[in-house]
Each structure stands twice: as C-alpha cells, then as structure tokens.
Amino acid sequence: xxxxxxxxxxxxxxxxxxxxxxxxxxxxxxxxxxxxxxxxxxxxxxxxxxxxxxxxxxxxxxxxxxxxxxxxxxxxxxxxxxxxxxxxxxxxxxxxxxxxxxxxxxxxxxxxxxxxxxxxxxxxxxxxxxxxxxxxxxxxxxxxxxxxxxxxxxxxxxxxxxxxxxxxxxxxxxxxxxxxxxxxxxxxxxxxxxxxxxxxxxxxxxxxxxxxxxxxxxxxxxxxxxxxxxxxxxxxxxxxxxxxxxxxxxxxxxxxxxxxxxxxxxxxxxxxxxxxxxxxxxxxxxxxxxxxxxxxxxxxxxxxxxxxxxxxxxxxxxxxxxxxxxxxxxxxxxxxxxxxxxxxxxxxxxxxxxxxxxxxxxxxxxxxxxxxxxxxxxxxxxxxxxxxxxxxxxxxxxxxxxxxxxxxxxxxxxxxxxxxxxxxxxxxxxxxxxxxxxxxxxxxxxxxxxxxxxxxxxxxxxxxxxxxxxxxxxxxxxxxxxxxxxxxxxxxxxxxxxxxxxxx
Amino acid sequence: xxxxxxxxxxxxxxxxxxxxxxxxxxxxxxxxxxxxxxxxxxxxxxxxxxxxxxxxxxxxxxxxxxxxxxxxxxxxxxxxxxxxxxxxxxxxxxxxxxxxxxxxxxxxxxxxxxxxxxxxxxxxxxxxxxxxxxxxxxxxxxxxxxxxxxxxxxx
Numbered sequence: 001x002x003x004x005x006x007x008x009x010x011x012x013x014x015x016x017x018x019x020x021x022x023x024x025x026x027x028x029x030x031x032x033x034x035x036x037x038x039x040x041x042x043x044x045x046x047x048x049x050x051x052x053x054x055x056x057x058x059x060x061x062x063x064x065x066x067x068x069x070x071x072x073x074x075x076x077x078x079x080x081x082x083x084x085x086x087x088x089x090x091x092x093x094x095x096x097x098x099x100x101x102x103x104x105x106x107x108x109x110x111x112x113x114x115x116x117x118x119x120x121x122x123x124x125x126x127x128x129x130x131x132x133x134x135x136x137x138x139x140x141x142x143x144x145x146x147x148x149x150x151x152x153x154x155x156x157x158x159x160x161x162x163x164x165x166x167x168x169x170x171x172x173x174x175x176x177x178x179x180x181x182x183x184x185x186x187x188x189x190x191x192x193x194x195x196x197x198x199x200x201x202x203x204x205x206x207x208x209x210x211x212x213x214x215x216x217x218x219x220x221x222x223x224x225x226x227x228x229x230x231x232x233x234x235x236x237x238x239x240x241x242x243x244x245x246x247x248x249x250x251x252x253x254x255x256x257x258x259x260x261x262x263x264x265x266x267x268x269x270x271x272x273x274x275x276x277x278x279x280x281x282x283x284x285x286x287x288x289x290x291x292x293x294x295x296x297x298x299x300x301x302x303x304x305x306x307x308x309x310x311x312x313x314x315x316x317x318x319x320x321x322x323x324x325x326x327x328x329x330x331x332x333x334x335x336x337x338x339x340x341x342x343x344x345x346x347x348x349x350x351x352x353x354x355x356x357x358x359x360x361x362x363x364x365x366x367x368x369x370x371x372x373x374x375x376x377x378x379x380x381x382x383x384x385x386x387x388x389x390x391x392x393x394x395x396x397x398x399x400x401x402x403x404x405x406x407x408x409x410x411x412x413x414x415x416x417x418x419x420x421x422x423x424x425x426x427x428x429x430x431x432x433x434x435x436x437x438x439x440x441x442x443x444x445x446x447x448x449x450x451x452x453x454x455x456x457x458x459x460x461x462x463x464x465x466x467x468x469x470x471x472x473x474x475x476x477x478x479x480x481x482x483x484x485x486x487x488x489x490x491x492x493x494x495x496x497x498x499x500x501x502x503x504x
Numbered sequence: 505x506x507x508x509x510x511x512x513x514x515x516x517x518x519x520x521x522x523x524x525x526x527x528x529x530x531x532x533x534x535x536x537x538x539x540x541x542x543x544x545x546x547x548x549x550x551x552x553x554x555x556x557x558x559x560x561x562x563x564x565x566x567x568x569x570x571x572x573x574x575x576x577x578x579x580x581x582x583x584x585x586x587x588x589x590x591x592x593x594x595x596x597x598x599x600x601x602x603x604x605x606x607x608x609x610x611x612x613x614x615x616x617x618x619x620x621x622x623x624x625x626x627x628x629x630x631x632x633x634x635x636x637x638x639x640x641x642x643x644x645x646x647x648x649x650x651x652x653x654x655x656x657x658x659x
Contacts, residue, residue: 006613010600017596024586024593064615 004048005060005073005123008083009133011041012116016109023105030108031098037112038091045087045119049080053494057501059125067125068189074125077498078330082122082253085334089245089341090115092473096345097238099467100352102147110147111242114140118250127175127262128185130254134171134218138164141231141247148236156234163227167217174210177203178262187261194263199270208267208274211258218251221315222285225308229292232304237348240300244307245341249333252314256329260502265321278319283413285312290420294427297359299347302424303340306383309417310336316410317398325401326499327492332394335484339383339391342477346376349474352466362428363435371471373432375478380425382481385418389481393488521575531573539566542637549633550626556633560640567645576652588649591642598635602628 015037022029052058057076061067075083090111097103097111117137124130142164146157179185181203182193194204213224220228228248232240259268259278268275289309296302310332317329350372351357356365366373382389385396395414402411546559571579603614611618616628 003607003613006603007607010603010613013596014600017593017600020589021593021597024589060612062613064612064617 002058002060004044004051005058005075006062008041008044008048008123009116009120011044012037012112012119015041016112016116019105019109019112023109027105028103030103030105031094034108034112035091035094038087038094038115041087041115041119042084042091045080045084048075049077049084052080053077053498056497068184068186071129072125072186072188073123074187075123076501077495078253078256078502079122081330081334081495082250083119085337086115086118086122086246086250089337090242092476093238093242093245093341093345095469095476096241096348096473098469100236100238100348100470102149102236102238104147107144107147110140110143114144114242114246118246121250121254125187126185127178127187127190127258130257131168131172131175134251134254135168137247137250138168138218141243144239144243145231145235147239148234150234152234153236156230160227160231163217163224167214167224169214170210170217171214174207174212174214177207177210181207187257190262191264195266199263199267204267205271205274208263208271209277211262212255212274212277215251215255215258216281216315219248219255219311219315220308221281221311222288222308225285225289228308229301229304232307232344233298233300237344237351241341241344241348244303244344245337248307248311249337252311252329252333255315256318256326256502259318260321260326265503268321275319275321278315279407279410282312282316282319282410285309285315286413286417287312287420290417290424294420294424296424299357299359299362299428300344302359302428303343303347306421306424307336307340309421310340310383313395313398313414313417316414317401320398320401320405320407320410321503322401322405323496323499323503324404325398326502327495328394328397328399328401330495330499331390331397331488331492335382335390335394335481335488338477338481338484339379339389342379342474342481343376343383345470345477346372346379346474349466349470350376352470359428359431363431365432367436372466372474375474377429377432378478379481380429382478382485384421384425388485390484390488391481393485393492397492523575524573528573531569535566535569538569539563542566542641546633546637547630549636550629556636557640559633560637561644563637563641564644564648567641568648571648571652576649580649580652583645585649588642588646592639592646595635595638595640595642598638599632602632602635 015033018037019030019033022033048058052075057074059067060073060075062071062073065071094111114137117133117140120133121130121137124133142157142161145160146154175185178190178194181197181201182190184190184193197204217224217227232244235243268278286309289305289307289312293302293305293309296305313332314329317325317332347357350362350365350369353369353372354361354365356362378389382391385391395418399411399414402408402414542559542562542565544559545554545562546556547554549555549559567579567583574582606615606618607613609618609620614628614632616624618624619628621627
C-alpha cells in the first residue's frame with residue numbers, strides 16, 4: 001500500500017478517461033463509472049488518512065527520483081484530511097447529481113478530473129507540481145461552471161476563467177521568484193533554502209506576496225472575490241454544491257501549505273507587513289462578505305457571499321499562526337465544506353420541489369416543504385456556529401487561538417462575524433418558519449406554475465420534485481454536520497502533531 | 505477524400521471555405537512532412553529540446569491544414585468525430601498505464617527502470633512523450649472542430 005499517494009491522483013484521472021471511452025461505446029454510462037471511481041477513491045483516501053494521522057507523514061518520490069530533484073508527494077495529516085474530504089464530498093454530490101444532472105459523459109469526466117486535480121494539490125510536496133494541479137482543477141471548474149445550459153453559466157465561467165487564470169499566473173510568478181532565490185521547487189527544501197537566502201530579502205518577500213495574493217484570488221478573499229458569487233450562482237446546482245464545498249477549501253489548504261511549510265512561521269515573524277496583509281484580508285473578508293450576504297435577495301448568491309466571510313476566518317487563523325487556531329482552521333475547512341455544500345444542494349432540492357430560489361420565495365417554506373426547510377435550518381444554524389454542530393467547534397478553536405496569541409482585533413471580529421452570520425441566517429429562517437406562504441395556498445397557484453417554469457429553464461431538468469438521491473445527499477450533509485461536531489474535538493487531538501510540525 | 509461539400513452550402517450560410525487547387529496540392533505534399541516532423545519533435549523529448557507538447561501541436565496542425573484545404577466539416581467526417589476524444593483518452597490511458605505498470609512490477613510510480621529494458625528511463629520518457637503528443641494533437645484537433653461548429657451555429 002506504499003504506492004497509494006500517486007494512485008490517489010491517478011485513479012480519478014483514470015476514471016475520467018474511462019468515462020470518455022465507455023461513453024464512446026454507450027451513452028448514459030457516466031454516472032456508474034463516476035460512482036465506482038469515487039467509491040474506490042474514498043476507500044484509498046481513507047486508508048491513507050488512517051496511516052498519515054497515526055504514523056506521521058508519508059513521503060513518496062515519483063519515478064524513484066530522489067526528493068529535491070524529483071517530484072515528491074507528501075501526505076501528512078492535513079493533506080490526508082483534504083484528500084478524504086474531496087473524495088467523500090465528490091461521492092455525496094454524485095448521489096445528488098444522478099437526477100439533478102447535467103447528465104452528459106463529458107460532465108462526469110470533468111467532475112472526476114476536478115477530483116484528481118484537487119487531490120493532487122492536497123498530496124503534492126512540490127510547489128510547481130502544486131501549480132499544475134491548481135491549473136487542472138481550475139480548468140475543470142471553469143468547464144463545470146459552464147456546463148449549465150443558460151447564458152448566465154457561460155458568462156460566469158468566462159469571468160471565473162479570466163480572474164482564476166490571473167490568480168494562477170500570480171502564483172506561478174511567485175514560484176518563479178522563489179526558484180530564482182533558491183534554485184529548488186521542493187517544499188521542504190524550499191523552506192530551508194529560503195531561510196538561508198534571508199526572509200527579508202526583496203526577492204523572497206516578492207515571492208511570498210505573489211503566491212499569497214494568487215491564492216487569495218483562488219480562495220476568494222475580499223476584494224479578490226468578485227468571480228465567486230457569479231460562479232456559484234451561475235453554475236448548475238450540482239456544480240455549485242461541489243465547487244463551493246471543495247475548490248476554495250483546497251485553495252485555502254494550499255495557502256496554509258505555502259505559508260507554513262514553504263515560508264514558515266519565522267518568515268511571518270521577520271515580516272510584520274506580510275502578517276498585516278493576512279490580517280487585513282481576513283478582516284475585510286469576514287466583514288464585507290457577511291454584509292454583502294445580508295443584502296442579497298437570491299439564496300445562492302447569499303450563500304456565496306457567506307463563503308467569502310467564512311474563508312476570512314480561515315485566513316484569520318493563518319494570520320494567528322498558532323496550533324490552536326490552525327487546528328480550528330483544519331476543522332472549519334472540513335466543516336464548512338460539509339455545511340456549505342449541503343446548503344447549496346438543499347437550495348437545489350428546494351428549488352426542485354417548490355421552485356423557490358429567492359429570499360422572498362422562502363416565505364412560509366416550512367409549510368410547503370417541511371423536510372427541506374428543516375435540513376436548511378439545521379445546516380444554516382451549524383454555519384452560524386450553534387453547538388453541537390461542527391461550525392461551532394471550528395470557530396471556537398480559531399477564537400481561542402486568536403486570544404491565546406493576543407490578537408484581540410481578530411478575535412473580536414470573528415465573534416462579531418457570528419452575529420453577522422446570524423443576521424442573514426435568521427432573516428431566512430424567520431421567513432421559512434414563521435411567515436405565511438405568499439398568495440396561493442400550497443404553491444400550486446399561478447405563481448407556483450410560473451416559478452416551476454422558471455426552474456425548468458434554470459436547471460434544464462424536469463421540474464416537479466426532487467429525487468430520492470437529492471434528498472438523501474442533503475439529509476446526509478445535515479447529519480454529518482452535526483455528527484462531525486461531536487467528532488471534531490477528537491479529530492483536533494489527532495491532527496495536533498501535524499499542526500505542531502507545521503508551525504515549528 | 506471527397507472534395508465536394510454538401511454541408512457547407514446550407515441556406516443562408518456562406519462558408520468561409522474556398523476550394524483552391526493550389527492550396528489542396530500544397531497541403532497534400534506538405535502534410536506527410538509536417539506529420540513526420542511532429543513525430544520527430546515528440547521523440548526528442550528525452551534528451552534534447554522537444555517533446556510531446558510541441559510535437560503534438562505540430563501533428564495537430566496537420567488536421568488544421570487538411571481542414572483549411574478540404575473543408576473543416578469534410579475533414580471531420582473523414583476523421584470521424586470520435587477520433588479526437590479517442591486520441592486524448594488513449595494518450596492519458598497510456599501515460600497512466602506506464603505509471604501504474606512500474607508499480608505492478610515492484611517499482612515506484614513512473615519508475616521506468618522497473619521495466620528492466622535497455623535504456624529503460626530513456627525509452628520510458630519517450631513513450632510518455634508520445635502519449636502526451638497523442639493528447640495534445642487530439643485536443644488541438646478537437647478544439648478546432650468545436651470552434652468551427654460554434655461559428656456555424658452562430659452564423
């Protein structure tokens with residue numbers, strides 16, 4: 001089983017090719033092939049995560065070329081967590097995608113390619129290799145966003161393509177500067193060589209700035225977030241669920257990896273301005289993201305802005321840079337993926353069942369679609385950070401970490417952000433549970449028919465009912481969000497050695 | 505290859521394609537050489553400048569040349585619409601199998617020496633370059649056809 005790390009990347013790509021090849025012979029085969037691949041992927045990632053969390057990092061030299069020269073894959077607790085998260089979420093969203101579509105074989109091939117790319121970012125120990133996987137997942141994401149058959153999807157994908165490529169180019173430029181300064185691309189080697197080159201030399205500082213700002217674009221940190229609401233709102237529901245859960249999450253993982261494994265905490269101590277950039281990005285994201293979320297009328301846009309604010313928390317944890325905060329970041333990355341992915345899928349299920357897509361449509365939703373409203377409510381309150389859900393644990397760790405480090409500004413902003421999150425969540429929950437349905441009795445009047453036809457246009461699928469798979473995926477997300485809350489403290493202890501290694 | 509183009513003269517759509525004996529004759533002479541040059545570049549990935557990406561683009565341009573000379577739709581039908589997809593898939597598959605095969609033989613992923621052949625590393629890299637060439641030429645040809653069909657729909 002020592003060859004698991006490269007197999008974890010190769011497997012989804014193999015699945016993507018298999019989808020295309022089988023699709024040439026028989027259409028309608030994409031879904032089963034994708035499911036088979038994802039199940040194997042979850043198994044492989046699980047075995048790897050078990051090993052990495054118990055026995056420390058697994059290192060693998062691709063092609064037998066030794067580390068500083070060849071490409072190295074490094075799987076520590078955090079990478080393994082990400083790989084497992086990517087595999088599990090991909091499998092869960094597939095359950096949703098079966099009926100919700102888009103159903104073509106190229107869609108599933110791109111889907112698996114995205115899984116491969118994201119897994120690659122998670123397990124690689126080489127910065128250039130990381131850039132390549134960042135581009136693979138970026139390109140796959142653009143294609144997935146464009147897979148909706150509305151003009152809006154294509155426009156959102158184009159916008160995302162332009163901004164995303166810009167971000168990736170900055171990242172590549174940063175790698176170039178770091179390479180000029182050190183002559184190496186291996187992360188472990190880079191961190192030693194960068195220290196030798198001097199953490200305050202302009203070349204090293206420029207490399208840091210370019211890489212971090214490039215990743216800020218990918219994570220969607222304010223003010224570089226503009227692509228994200230458009231992309232999430234313009235993509236088909238299935239895709240919104242998948243990319244909101246995974247793409248920014250893995251980019252945030254890459255940020256943690258670059259800041260701590262490549263540049264190390266000493267770099268942050270040596271350059272207070274670098275630290276200030278992280279704090280500023282975090283505070284701006286948290287506050288602006290929440291405020292923009294409150295002012296949205298479309299549910300998917302609101303959720304997208306909420307992601308901007310939630311990733312502000314992660315960047316904040318990176319700025320705090322101690323064990324507690326980073327443990328919180330790891331937990332919150334996983335928790336946010338489950339909660340936000342679940343919320344996007346719930347939005348899709350609600351739209352399939354009732355046609356409701358805006359905040360006003362959600363008035364009295366509890367009477368029309370009680371189960372959907374219940375799940376939405378659970379996930380939304382989990383996102384606010386109501387115990388015992390996982391959102392609470394992540395935020396708690398980050399706040400405690402900030403207080404430990406004496407970063408009072410950040411701590412107060414994070415606590416305040418919870419209130420802001422509550423503002424947009426409460427507004428919606430109040431409408432869902434305490435308002436009377438507008439106009440017609442049970443959503444079957446003229447307005448209902450109109451919204452159903454709008455939905456038909458919007459998703460390209462048949463209206464009138466969410467499938468069992470869609471409901472199961474959504475329910476699973478809600479259950480997992482609560483169960484993870486109980487498991488998170490245990491996980492926090494499990495990942496502590498990994499985080500200690502990261503910040504030492 | 506058939507030269508007439510039923511598909512091109514649909515009502516209201518004037519194809520940019522112009523049938524020219526000069527272009528056709530030139531492309532007919534040139535294509536085999538361009539194709540060979542593409543392969544030559546691909547095989548030089550291991551120990552000199554060159555490789556699958558550049559070589560694949562050159563091979564892909566053969567399809568572009570044929571498309572310009574004989575009409576894009578005609579070329580697409582002659583090649584078969586599945587061929588670009590198949591080229592890409594086979595290329596990726598070959599790359600992956602080269603990686604996984606060495607694992608099966610007890611080496612690391614993509615460790616060519618596990619194959620035990622003479623100059624295994626060199627021939628291994630050339631094999632991988634060749635599969636990359638497959639992928640790139642398939643993508644170039646596929647994109648060319650897709651862009652053309654998009655223009656057709658837009659007209």
